[in-house]
Amino acid sequence: MIEVGTLSPAVQAGVLIGAVLFEAMILYVGYGFVEQVVGNRLIERIENN
Amino acid sequence: MDVFGISLAVLVLFVGFGLLIGVLFGFFGMGGSFLVTPALLVMGYPSRVAVGSGLAFVFGTSVIATLKHRDLGQVDYKLGVLMIAGTTAGIEVGKEIVLHLEELGMAGSIISVTYVFLLGGIGLFVTYEALKGDGDGGVDHDAADADIDADDIPDIAKKIQSYRVPPMISLRGGISVSLWMILGVAFATGLLSGFLGVGGGFIRMPALFYLIGVPVPIAVGTDLFEIVFSGGIGSFLYAMDGGVDLSIVLPLLAGSALGARVGSAATSIVDEGEIKVYFGLMLLGGSLAVAVREIGNVYGIGVFDTVSLVLILGSALLVSGAVVYSSITALREESGSPSHALD
Numbered sequence: 001m002i003e004v005g006t007l008s009p010a011v012q013a014g015v016l017i018g019a020v021l022f023e024a025m026i027l028y029v030g031y032g033f034v035e036q037v038v039g040n041r042l043i044e045r046i047e048n049n
Numbered sequence: 050m051d052v053f054g055i056s057l058a059v060l061v062l063f064v065g066f067g068l069l070i071g072v073l074f075g076f077f078g079m080g081g082s083f084l085v086t087p088a089l090l091v092m093g094y095p096s097r098v099a100v101g102s103g104l105a106f107v108f109g110t111s112v113i114a115t116l117k118h119r120d121l122g123q124v125d126y127k128l129g130v131l132m133i134a135g136t137t138a139g140i141e142v143g144k145e146i147v148l149h150l151e152e153l154g155m156a157g158s159i160i161s162v163t164y165v166f167l168l169g170g171i172g173l174f175v176t177y178e179a180l181k182g183d184g185d186g187g188v189d190h191d192a193a194d195a196d197i198d199a200d201d202i203p204d205i206a207k208k209i210q211s212y213r214v215p216p217m218i219s220l221r222g223g224i225s226v227s228l229w230m231i232l233g234v235a236f237a238t239g240l241l242s243g244f245l246g247v248g249g250g251f252i253r254m255p256a257l258f259y260l261i262g263v264p265v266p267i268a269v270g271t272d273l274f275e276i277v278f279s280g281g282i283g284s285f286l287y288a289m290d291g292g293v294d295l296s297i298v299l300p301l302l303a304g305s306a307l308g309a310r311v312g313s314a315a316t317s318i319v320d321e322g323e324i325k326v327y328f329g330l331m332l333l334g335g336s337l338a339v340a341v342r343e344i345g346n347v348y349g350i351g352v353f354d355t356v357s358l359v360l361i362l363g364s365a366l367l368v369s370g371a372v373v374y375s376s377i378t379a380l381r382e383e384s385g386s387p388s389h390a391l392d
Binding site for chain 2: 009010012013014016017019020021023024025027028031032035039043046047048049
């Protein structure tokens with residue numbers, strides 16, 4: 001396993017920013033799925049209450 | 050109990066704060082780090098970490114928002130690339146200024162004072178425009194992606210467009226602007242972005258409209274596209290100096306990603322004219338919060354830090370709450386209208 005602390009500052013920074021990008025993509029896909037599943041039902045519920 | 054090196058209470062605070070900011074980002078198409086960085090400063094994080102983590106948060110949120118706006122066709126890629134070139138230089142200069150001021154022990158104070166005047170100035174301007182009610186200065190979500198009417202171009206933008214210094218660049222919306230004017234605006238907004246640790250959306254989106262004359266919908270889309278790069282480059286530069294803390298960024302992003310979807314969905318439901326005045330007041334609240342904190346620091350009044358944090362959170366809560374409330378009201382009114390029954 002690679003120790004992040006032994007990498008150069010530029011590579012460490014790249015890993016950090018890559019982690020943020022990865023989380024963003026995961027969240028985009030994940031929340032998109034949730035929106036597809038419950039979005040319409042939630043709007044209908046708001047409209048009918 | 051600690052999670053990712055921070056207490057559970059702080060983790061929940063970050064996710065909740067990210068959610069509020071995500072709603073604002075998705076709805077207005079601008080920033081959020083202008084609230085995050087002061088909040089982190091108030092919470093006692095070093096300037097470098099507050100600025101760097103603010104930029105990394107903006108980067109992640111703008112990726113999500115840009116993906117959602119991409120399909121609307123509201124991105125001028127040529128303008129975006131030119132803005133990136135100018136902004137990159139500006140961010141690097143801004144970052145160097147912060148690092149230099151940090152060595153002198155003055156970074157926190159000067160960043161805070163700049164925030165007070167910038168947020169306060171833009172807040173007053175937006176509030177004034179909203180109360181004046183002429184429709185300028187905000188995002189008209191219903192505006193078509195058509196050539197801009199000459200009467201809709203702000204006077205400053207007309208002046209800038211009148212400087213015909215070659216090469217001239219044709220932009221979407223049927224306008225033509227000198228390359229040097231675009232790079233100048235990009236550099237100035239990049240400088241503020243790197244200095245204040247903001248993606249620059251709340252500065253650049255109005256700048257694209259008021260200074261360059263780009264139609265508002267394209268200004269929003271292009272701004273979001275540009276923030277992906279400015280936020281990414283800015284956070285990378287700060288990360289090399291140890292300025293990005295993932296224990297701050299990741300929970301904020303988890304909240305903002307959901308909020309951005311709510312805010313984006315609200316744009317097709319709510320007329321922003323109803324909300325614009327709240328947005329101006331939120332900027333003024335942020336400005337007041339930083340001013341209160343600085344006064345507390347100068348006179349050694351500890352409770353002012355808490356007042357400041359409450360003002361920041363309260364401002365974000367007020368406006369994002371107004372967006373959600375207006376969306377729910379609009380949905381219910383729509384469902385009660387006769388036309389809805391035909392849908």
